[in-house]
Amino acid sequence: MNRQELQAIISAEKEKDHNNQHKNKVCVCCGAGCISSGSEEVMKKLQEEIKTRGLEADVEVIPTGCMGPCNQGPLVKCLPGYTIYQKVDNTNIATIVQHQLIDKKPVEDLLLFSDFHAQPFINAQEDPFFKKQMKIALKNCGDINPEKIEDYLIQDGYKALDKVLFQMSSEDVIAEIKHSRMRGRGGAGYPTGLKWETVYKYVNDQKYVICNGDEGDPGAFMDRSVLEGNPHRVLEGMAIAAYAVGANKGYAYIRGEYPLAIKRFELAIKQAKKLGVLGSNILGTTFSFDIDVRIGAGAFVCGEETALIASIEGKRGTPKPRPPFPAESGLWGKPTLINNVETFAGIAPIINNGGEWYSEIGTPKSAGTKVFALAGKINYSGLIEVPMGTTLREIIFEIGGGIQGGRQFKAAQTGGPSGGCIPAEHLDVKMDYESLISLGSIMGSGGLIIMDESSDMVDVARYFMEFCMDESCGKCVPCRVGTKMMHDLLQKICDNKGTTIDVQRLEELAGYVKETSLCGLGASAPNPLLSTLRHFRHEYDSKIDQ
Amino acid sequence: MLTPQLSKTDPRIKLIGAKIKKQNYKPDALIEILHTAQNAYGYLPMNVLTYITKELHLPPSRVFSTVTFYHFFSLKSRGEHTCLVCTGTACYVKGAQLILNEIEKRFALKPGQVTADNQLGVQVARCIGACGLAPAVVLDDEVQAKVIAEDIVNKINAKIVIK
Numbered sequence: 029m030n031r032q033e034l035q036a037i038i039s040a041e042k043e044k045d046h047n048n049q050h051k052n053k054v055c056v057c058c059g060a061g062c063i064s065s066g067s068e069e070v071m072k073k074l075q076e077e078i079k080t081r082g083l084e085a086d087v088e089v090i091p092t093g094c095m096g097p098c099n100q101g102p103l104v105k106c107l108p109g110y111t112i113y114q115k116v117d118n119t120n121i122a123t124i125v126q127h128q129l130i131d132k133k134p135v136e137d138l139l140l141f142s143d144f145h146a147q148p149f150i151n152a153q154e155d156p157f158f159k160k161q162m163k164i165a166l167k168n169c170g171d172i173n174p175e176k177i178e179d180y181l182i183q184d185g186y187k188a189l190d191k192v193l194f195q196m197s198s199e200d201v202i203a204e205i206k207h208s209r210m211r212g213r214g215g216a217g218y219p220t221g222l223k224w225e226t227v228y229k230y231v232n233d234q235k236y237v238i239c240n241g242d243e244g245d246p247g248a249f250m251d252r253s254v255l256e257g258n259p260h261r262v263l264e265g266m267a268i269a270a271y272a273v274g275a276n277k278g279y280a281y282i283r284g285e286y287p288l289a290i291k292r293f294e295l296a297i298k299q300a301k302k303l304g305v306l307g308s309n310i311l312g313t314t315f316s317f318d319i320d321v322r323i324g325a326g327a328f329v330c331g332e333e334t335a336l337i338a339s340i341e342g343k344r345g346t347p348k349p350r351p352p353f354p355a356e357s358g359l360w361g362k363p364t365l366i367n368n369v370e371t372f373a374g375i376a377p378i379i380n381n382g383g384e385w386y387s388e389i390g391t392p393k394s395a396g397t398k399v400f401a402l403a404g405k406i407n408y409s410g411l412i413e414v415p416m417g418t419t420l421r422e423i424i425f426e427i428g429g430g431i432q433g434g435r436q437f438k439a440a441q442t443g444g445p446s447g448g449c450i451p452a453e454h455l456d457v458k459m460d461y462e463s464l465i466s467l468g469s470i471m472g473s474g475g476l477i478i479m480d481e482s483s484d485m486v487d488v489a490r491y492f493m494e495f496c497m498d499e500s501c502g503k504c505v506p507c508r509v510g511t512k513m514m515h516d517l518l519q520k521i522c523d524n525k526g527t528t529i530d531v532q533r534l535e536e537l538a539g540y541v542k543e544t545s546l547c548g549l550g551a552s553a554p555n556p557l558l559s560t561l562r563h564f565r566h567e568y569d570s571k572i573d574q
Numbered sequence: 575m576l577t578p579q580l581s582k583t584d585p586r587i588k589l590i591g592a593k594i595k596k597q598n599y600k601p602d603a604l605i606e607i608l609h610t611a612q613n614a615y616g617y618l619p620m621n622v623l624t625y626i627t628k629e630l631h632l633p634p635s636r637v638f639s640t641v642t643f644y645h646f647f648s649l650k651s652r653g654e655h656t657c658l659v660c661t662g663t664a665c666y667v668k669g670a671q672l673i674l675n676e677i678e679k680r681f682a683l684k685p686g687q688v689t690a691d692n693q694l695g696v697q698v699a700r701c702i703g704a705c706g707l708a709p710a711v712v713l714d715d716e717v718q719a720k721v722i723a724e725d726i727v728n729k730i731n732a733k734i735v736i737k
Contacts, residue, residue: 061706064717098706246662246701284609284646285702323609326645328700342604343636344643403664403705410706441663475705477663491666495700501643 029304030312031190037303041178052087052129053107054078057170059094059256060288061249061410067102070116074104077125087129090179093257095170097157098410100140105152105170112140112152144407144429156426157408162389164397165213165373166413169257174292177299180260186305188379192268193313196379198228201272205375207383209395214240214331214368215443215472216548217394217461223365226355227273230363235275237317238359238366239266241282241289242336244328245444246495248475250399251369253411255282255289258373259296263319265372267306268379270317273365278319279340284326294321328445328499332547333358333366335501346503347547368473370399390416394460398471404441404478405432414459421455424478435480439563443472445492445499446552448559449485468559470552485564486571489557490518496553507550510541514557526572535561580621586614587625594629601630604640608647617648645700653688653695655733657713657726662701664708669723673709674698676723681730693734 056062056071071091078087095103100114104124111134113124120138127135139148141155149155163169172179180186192201206221227235239262243251255262266278282290297319300306308316322340329335330345337359339345358364374396378386387395394416400423403409407429414423420440424430431437439449448469450457457463461471479488497511517534520526538554545551561568580587593610597603607630611622618641627637641647657677661670677696678684688695704710707719711726714733718726 060717061704061719064704064707064710064719101707243703244700246666247664247705248701249703249705252703285699323606325605325609325647326700327643339605340602342602342640344640401705403708404667409664409708444663475663477667479667483667491663499700
């Protein structure tokens with residue numbers, strides 16, 4: 029399909045959408061979270077109810093991706109008006125249809141967060157949970173049907189790819205991304221534009237683009253939600269990246285634990301090929317790009333780029349020493365660009381709105397927005413996206429609705445097993461790459477686990493060390509032996525058998541493992557230990573025999 | 575060549591054979607093929623691995639080392655019904671261990687073990703990404719949200735009794 033044909037389809041779809049403007053839209057969240065709370069059943073019942081009441085001509089039911097407050101699911105959103113109902117089930121569907129769609133009077137008792145506020149918001153966008161957010165990577169997620177490419181096209185989908193192919197050179201695209209000051213959302217925060225430029229500069233007839241969807245951090249589900257809620261956005265980002273660096277083949281490496289994300293991304297690939305925005309001679313140009321999905325098989329270390337490449341090659345996922353970096357010698361020895369799902373999801377808006385627009389969001393050193401997965405002892409757990417530099421206090425107490433059961437906040441764990449714990453005295457820390465590092469934690473991929481006074485911080489350190497010990501690939505000695513030694517010492521302290529010397533040994537070992545491990549897994553494995561030692565030393569002291 | 579126990583007409587072997595063919599007998603598709611095999615059998619029987627090894631012209635050590643590296647692949651049966659308890663951070667904070675303790679108490683099963691009659695197997699996952707609904711358990715491919723230990727034991731009992 030060429031450009032004109034696609035544009036004809038888009039205009040037709042937009043007109044169809046315009047003609048449907050008078051219709052009420054009822055969106056049912058069909059992200060993995062709400063599905064496990066029973067949203068597919070809700071969707072079926074809702075359709076039946078609408079049919080029996082003869083509302084089919086005026087109401088459209090749309091299955092969408094994640095809407096955010098996963099804890100309150102299954103969620104149903106009514107448009108226009110942005111009225112969200114929570115915990116919808118067989119017992120209240122009829123009431124919602126009658127009052128919301130026929131009498132046009134919202135059912136107050138069933139509104140989102142009605143179990144927390146005496147007066148919940150009829151327009152959910154006025155609730156602090158949504159009001160404080162800014163959605164770029166998650167834009168359209170929760171509003172459109174992720175299994176229909178037409179829905180994405182109406183929302184200016186593939187417009188950025190069109191712009192890139194017909195108005196920009198590779199250098200222009202890279203300059204725009206560099207100008208946006210976007211940094212990799214996988215955790216390390218390497219400038220995206222610089223990475224693209226490096227791959228672009230290596231001359232080779234074969235280059236690859238890889239999307240890292242091996243979201244292994246326990247407590248993180250941002251990539252899953254983006255892939256489930258708006259797979260075409262990621263696909264478009266990958267195609268733009270491929271055009272910029274000169275690649276014609278891409279791989280999306282998605283965790284095996286995310287069957288729905290895999291299914292929707294594979295469907296997106298199929299649809300995109302049919303419309304000619306993926307495959308050979310995209311939109312009638314000389315640019316060709318194809319994507320294959322590779323399914324992860326449950327190895328945390330495969331999130332490390334060289335290990336991920338080994339896994340795509342069908343081998344054990346063990347990392348390699350860098351340099352050479354994948355940009356020079358990656359998949360099958362060819363120059364390879366690896367970016368995270370969320371990074372790719374942010375590309376199309378930058379192309380559409382300009383790098384300048386993106387660079388003005390966030391803080392001077394960390395531009396743009398970040399998606400966080402809120403979980404643990406927090407009232408509204410779920411998925412949020414905020415500008416960089418939003419404080420932890422705002423995230424927990426304004427967006428997240430505070431701590432469950434009115435208990436005391438103790439710590440927030442960021443960055444999973446590679447990160448650390450932020451104590452209450454640093455609640456006003458700005459969430460950006462540098463501030464978190466200065467507190468001994470990291471941004472990581474965006475998992476944010478909230479702990480209350482009942483959490484034992486030494487046990488938290490032990491839990492993460494056990495994780496790293498199990499997930500160590502065993503290739504290098506410091507990580508293989510070091511994580512085991514540290515775990516055993518932590519276990520000893522948890523069993524109240526530790527001594528002061530054990531704590532000293534832990535600190536010593538942590539230093540060695542950090543400095544000498546081959547890859548990021550080992551180098552960051554001591555972080556949870558070191559950060560709990562730094563902020564919660566008294567808990568260690570109370571457990572040891574002085 | 576096939577090992578004696580393996581029948582070429584077994585639909586599962588045909589499925590794996592078709593996948594190998596679709597991947598052009600490329601060794602780098604090993605993990606994809608192992609996924610197919612495990613989906614078909616529920617685990618990876620040794621003779622199936624031998625078959626894959628021969629079809630892809632790979633040394634057995636390479637296939638075996640790959641299989642044992644990844645958590646997803648199992649060399650022994652995981653039981654007719656599987657109960658996968660998520661032990662990701664959010665579930666851990668919200669008491670995944672209590673669920674495991676209760677299961678151990680009722681069924682005398684530790685993670686990774688299967689009952690003698692092969693009816694039930696218990697496993698742990700590092701994180702299934704349902705953190706907003708912690709603690710989560712996957713019972714026969716169905717995600718159970720905000721699990722209470724007692725309830726999951728009853729659900730498991732219901733499954734075993736029906737059998």
